[in-house]
Amino acid sequence: MNSVSGPNPKYYLEDGRFSIQHMKRKGITAMPRPHSHEWTELYYLTDGERVYFVDDRVVTVHKGELILIPGRELHSTASSEKAEFERILINYDPLLLPPVLRDEQQWFQSRRYRLFRLTLREQNEAESLLNRMLEESRIRRPLYEACVTALLTELMILLQRSESTAQAGGTRHPLHHLVTDVATYIRTHYREALTLEETAKDFFISPSYLSRVFHRLTGFHFREYIVHIRVREAQRLLAGTPARIQEIAGAVGFEHLSHFNKTFKKSTGLTPLQYRKEAGAQAAPESGG
Numbered sequence: 001m002n003s004v005s006g007p008n009p010k011y012y013l014e015d016g017r018f019s020i021q022h023m024k025r026k027g028i029t030a031m032p033r034p035h036s037h038e039w040t041e042l043y044y045l046t047d048g049e050r051v052y053f054v055d056d057r058v059v060t061v062h063k064g065e066l067i068l069i070p071g072r073e074l075h076s077t078a079s080s081e082k083a084e085f086e087r088i089l090i091n092y093d094p095l096l097l098p099p100v101l102r103d104e105q106q107w108f109q110s111r112r113y114r115l116f117r118l119t120l121r122e123q124n125e126a127e128s129l130l131n132r133m134l135e136e137s138r139i140r141r142p143l144y145e146a147c148v149t150a151l152l153t154e155l156m157i158l159l160q161r162s163e164s165t166a167q168a169g170g171t172r173h174p175l176h177h178l179v180t181d182v183a184t185y186i187r188t189h190y191r192e193a194l195t196l197e198e199t200a201k202d203f204f205i206s207p208s209y210l211s212r213v214f215h216r217l218t219g220f221h222f223r224e225y226i227v228h229i230r231v232r233e234a235q236r237l238l239a240g241t242p243a244r245i246q247e248i249a250g251a252v253g254f255e256h257l258s259h260f261n262k263t264f265k266k267s268t269g270l271t272p273l274q275y276r277k278e279a280g281a282q283a284a285p286e287s288g289g
Contacts, residue, residue: 013148014093014149017039017095018093018096018145019092020089020133020148022086023088024047024086025085026084034076035076038071040068040092040093041069041071041091042090042091043068043089044066044126044127044130045061045063046063046127050078050087053076053078054067054075054113055111056180056229058177058180060173062117064120066115068114068159069112070108070112076220078216080173088130088134097153101153101156116159118162125158133148186226187229190226190229190230190233192253196210226253227267231263233251234260234272238279239275
């Protein structure tokens with residue numbers, strides 16, 4: 001499988017379990033919606049600056065830095081003040097790597113992303129490996145898929161050996177700190193009846209300004225993000241505890257079970273009970289929901 005389209009071709013290898021794309025853009029750009037991928041995302045910024053919203057925080061990625069995000073982790077990207085950027089993006093199935101490099105715990109530990117601030121030497125090595133992957137994917141010489149997989153393995157070894165890593169930081173702009181703090185505030189208080197107006201008051205800014213910058217940097221509207229956090233916590237409780245669905249609804253901030261059921265299905269495509277059954281949790285008998 002090798003699909004190529006548009007001015008920034010994206011190459012698919014290994015039956016879609018690996019893809020790579022080089023892109024250079026000018027002007028302000030942002031993803032219309034936060035999204036996730038089935039496979040791990042590897043994003044290397046060749047030039048410019050880019051703003052990620054991942055793991056409930058704003059992370060600024062600079063030239064020569066690489067961010068790694070596990071599969072199914074919701075995230076979005078947007079422009080910083082530096083509108084132009086150039087990047088190489090890879091999505092890969094960890095099973096393509098040798099067993100010693102597959103364990104997500106070694107890559108992400110307690111966070112849901114990993115930011116690598118590479119030295120100049122490491123940047124040169126990483127760019128050489130990435131460019132060779134692009135060339136092999138484009139030319140498609142014999143055994144090119146095996147070659148690309150080997151190059152990916154070499155890149156991951158480089159990252160494991162790298163001493164220039166940052167697990168948390170990644171932002172140097174006060175506005176980015178503000179949005180991260182607001183997201184943290186929502187994550188802490190999502191069980192409460194949060195409003196845009198009261199939250200803006202707590203942060204000494206206007207509701208309209210908070211609404212605007214929060215959406216620009218996260219891809220979420222304020223209320224939409226509260227719902228996302230509540231549903232995410234409900235998923236954890238449904239899969240990992242025997243609590244009744246009505247109890248879970250109240251625990252994550254929903255006053256009415258019917259509203260919880262409707263919101264959960266709209267977000268996940270499943271009812272809470274269907275989600276619990278698919279997750280295989282040992283739940284107490286349910287009378288409804």
